[in-house]
Amino acid sequence: MSDRRTELLSRCRAALGADAVLTGKRVHERSAGIWGPPRTIAAGALVRPADTEQVAQVLAICNELGQRVVVHGGLTGVVDGAWAEPADVVLSLERLTGVETVDPIGATLQVRAGTTLAAVQDAAAEHGLMFPLDIGARGTATIGGNVATNAGGNRVIRYGMIRSMVLGLEAVLADGTVLSSLSRMVKNNAGYDLKQLFIGTEGTLGIVTRVVLRLVPRPTSRTTALVGVGDFDRVGRLLGHVSAACGGMLSACEVMWHDYYTFVSAGRPRPLPAEHSYYVLFEALGDEPQRDPERFASILADAQATGLLEDAVVAKSGAEEEAIWAIRDDVVRLLELRPMFLFDVSLPIDAVEAYVARIRAALTEAWPDGRLFVFGHLGDGNIHLAVSAGPGSGDARTAVEHIVYGPLGAIGGSISAEHGIGLEKKPYLDWCRSDEEIAVMRAIKKALDPHGILNPGKVFD
């Protein structure tokens, strides 16, 4: 062991306690996440601080020794943002958990960053409130990870991405400085809004340790419907119709193309038969439980009368709601077809159909036996594409990326709608960001992390 590594480990053990510093097998037997090929954590050491002060101590030590640090939340990230090399130290937030306070009057909640999204949703519900962020990985993904990736999810159409739900946060800078901006106020224009530096910057500028979240009144009705539609033009018009008729109640508009619905719903009871080209999942949140489902059903009946939809089912129980959402959320099932390449792009809704047709044609030409699954948060112009180029095609990734990302620049789209850049999309950042934008990103990184120890090599070099 080198002198520097010996010093690093002994100083971390002195600061955190021996049990909180893992090395060797205790690190390497841990899974590095569910995406990509199955693999375990390669880092040389993993530290588990229990509070902000310990995070600050670890970073101060690492900064002094020039040690690279990669933060781990729930490891559900999709773009290799939490990947750690053997030379890296992983800083896991698994002990930094718990909801600290809920203010039911001001509708705010303060939470430690390693807490799961589901725990935050539950804590808000206990106080008659709702934390509106919702993603399929809610049981494992952490609030710190959600903030670091600026998570979007199923309800962006109504509540925005997590950026719009963060009132304040505490972060530890590369040199161990604790930057505490735990504001509970909605309005605070006193100088720069520093919390934005840590939202969506993927652990490259600081480690988020605490977050103050804005809650909303808990709706008393939830209506979930699944609708079968014959063509994409009708999908767009249906969204316009439902959105206008629902007023502000519409909280989700998820679309699954035929291939996705058929594959993921195989072997379970199907709410609708697998005969439609598109499946649109609507969710409306309201305050009149007796009337809202009926009202939603009549909005859909109007749409059916004008030929916008072919078939529809409105969930009549919590179990039926869950069964519909389970099909949309069970993205992980696609991994049965590994190697599977998952993409998250955004583009104007009126450009989606032509874009998907172009991608499909190019993929089929290159890999006639491949499969393309399309689904996503269409209400936000955000679609996911899962591409299986066929057995033994692990090295096809770059070619597939060129096909998927290639057309986006010309149609004003983005190579990353909500998953971030991480390592995976780094080569393509300048396909949708200008040189000037990237230069400013680099300048901010250099100012906050001059030794480049935080999540090095992620987002840009």
Ligand SMILES: Cc1cc2nc3c(=O)[nH]c(=O)nc-3n(C[C@H](O)[C@H](O)[C@H](O)COP(=O)(O)OP(=O)(O)OC[C@H]3O[C@@H](n4cnc5c(N)ncnc54)[C@H](O)[C@@H]3O)c2cc1C
């Ligand atoms: C089934 C499934 C469905 C999903 N659906 C969605 C979806 O609808 N919308 C969406 O946006 N994402 C979705 N995701 C992706 C993923 O859940 C999100 O990116 C999530 O926000 C990551 O949280 P995490 O705690 O798992 O972060 P990790 O995977 O542990 O880390 C992600 C990145 O954040 C950094 N990081 C983690 N914690 C901190 C911290 N405290 N401070 C600073 N940096 C940190 C890491 O270094 C890494 O760069 C889905 C994933 C799965 C498995």
